[in-house]
Amino acid sequence: MDQVQWLLGLAVAIFAVGLLGVIVRRNLLVMLMCMELMLNGVNLSLVTFAHQMGEAVGAVLVFLIFVVATAEIAVAIPIVLLLVKRKGSLDLAAYTDLKG
Amino acid sequence: MIDALLARLDTLLMLVFGVGALGGAALMIVLREPMRVATALISTMVFLGGIYGLLGVHFIAAFQVLIYVGAVMVFMVYVIMLLDPRDPAIQRRFSRLLLPGVAGFALLIAALVAATWKVAPKPAAGAVEGFGLQQFAVAFLREYWLQFELTSVLLVAAIVAAVAVVRLNRRG
Numbered sequence: 001m002d003q004v005q006w007l008l009g010l011a012v013a014i015f016a017v018g019l020l021g022v023i024v025r026r027n028l029l030v031m032l033m034c035m036e037l038m039l040n041g042v043n044l045s046l047v048t049f050a051h052q053m054g055e056a057v058g059a060v061l062v063f064l065i066f067v068v069a070t071a072e073i074a075v076a077i078p079i080v081l082l083l084v085k086r087k088g089s090l091d092l093a094a095y096t097d098l099k100g
Numbered sequence: 101m102i103d104a105l106l107a108r109l110d111t112l113l114m115l116v117f118g119v120g121a122l123g124g125a126a127l128m129i130v131l132r133e134p135m136r137v138a139t140a141l142i143s144t145m146v147f148l149g150g151i152y153g154l155l156g157v158h159f160i161a162a163f164q165v166l167i168y169v170g171a172v173m174v175f176m177v178y179v180i181m182l183l184d185p186r187d188p189a190i191q192r193r194f195s196r197l198l199l200p201g202v203a204g205f206a207l208l209i210a211a212l213v214a215a216t217w218k219v220a221p222k223p224a225a226g227a228v229e230g231f232g233l234q235q236f237a238v239a240f241l242r243e244y245w246l247q248f249e250l251t252s253v254l255l256v257a258a259i260v261a262a263v264a265v266v267r268l269n270r271r272g
Binding site for chain 2: 033059064071072
């Protein structure tokens with residue numbers, strides 16, 4: 001099997017496992033970490049394509065994704081801390097009133 | 101025999117790193133304690149960094165370890181230590197969406213694998229084997245300087261947003 005193909009398969013698998021974690025887990029922090037896992041899967045596919053094409057565009061995009069992931073965590077963590085302070089629980093079931 | 105093994109060392113290492121990354125990702129779904137989940141995620145990220153290094157994009161591997169493991173995950177571990185991870189409210193590990201989630205997972209894997217398997221992209225004509233930091237830096241500062249500057253704006257906005265969230269809550 002081609003190396004590119006199985007690296008893309010790995011990226012797909014990591015992305016899908018991250019998505020599964022976001023859907024099935026109940027802990028807020030674990031859900032955040034699963035989102036990071038999804039970003040990692042996307043990064044792997046971008047690096048694979050950049051390596052295959054021999055162009056730096058994919059690597060530039062990966063670098064920008066690193067920055068966006070850092071900004072995302074910097075905003076998400078205070079929100080989670082405040083939500084936990086208010087509700088006293090990390091369980092997703094405590095936040096059903098956020099449905100709207 | 102050892103010579104043959106050494107010749108295939110790259111492939112072997114990539115296989116080991118790939119299996120390790122996937123194993124860490126699978127553990128994240130199964131493990132209960134957030135700190136163990138964080139450790140599994142860190143191992144997945146380090147394995148992915150190893151794959152990037154084997155592909156010849158060493159600077160992305162360094163960024164992966166420095167930014168993801170060094171900054172994002174340390175932040176996450178701090179938060180786990182700040183909060184009480186053994187939340188008594190969480191009796192069950194999985195939500196009610198477990199069965200639909202697993203079914204959707206299987207469907208997504210099938211659809212994505214079917215899509216990527218058919219059209220395996222061929223390497224561009226004259227594509228160089230990997231690229232170095234120099235090529236990356238030149239492309240970054242000549243063509244993508246605007247995006248680079250915009251990321252600094254994004255980071256400032258994120259910092260202001262984080263401070264605002266905490267301030268507003270204190271006032272409220």
